[in-house]
Amino acid sequence: xxxxxxxxxxxxxxxxxxxxxxxxxxxxxxxxxxxxxxxxxxxxxxxxxxxxxxxxxxxxxxxxxxxxxxxxxxx
Numbered sequence: 179x180x181x182x183x184x185x186x187x188x189x190x191x192x193x194x195x196x197x198x199x200x201x202x203x204x205x206x207x208x209x210x211x212x213x214x215x216x217x218x219x220x221x222x223x224x225x226x227x228x229x230x231x232x233x234x235x236x237x238x239x240x241x242x243x244x245x246x247x248x249x250x251x252x253x
Contacts, residue, residue: 187228187239191215194227201227201243205236215240 194217195201201217206226208214213236214226230236 188242191227191239191243194219195243199227201240203240205233205240207233215243 191201197219199217199219201215204216206214206216208226208229211231213230213233215228215230215236216224217227218224228236228239230239
């Protein structure tokens with residue numbers, strides 16, 4: 179079963195991309211039940227772009243984005 183990403187999360191990340199943020203295309207576990215989409219921005223370098231309560235939720239959003247960090251892509 180496919181989930182639709184939360185449109186506000188997707189809109190937020192797409193806004194970051196318009197401002198030249200880079201999406202690394204990976205999902206990292208940052209806590210017992212917290213997963214994040216990783217990326218980078220010019221001022222701060224590596225950052226957490228969005229947090230989710232499950233890996234699947236983060237992957238659903240990431241699947242709707244195109245990682246744009248040089249040399250990186252997700253499956």
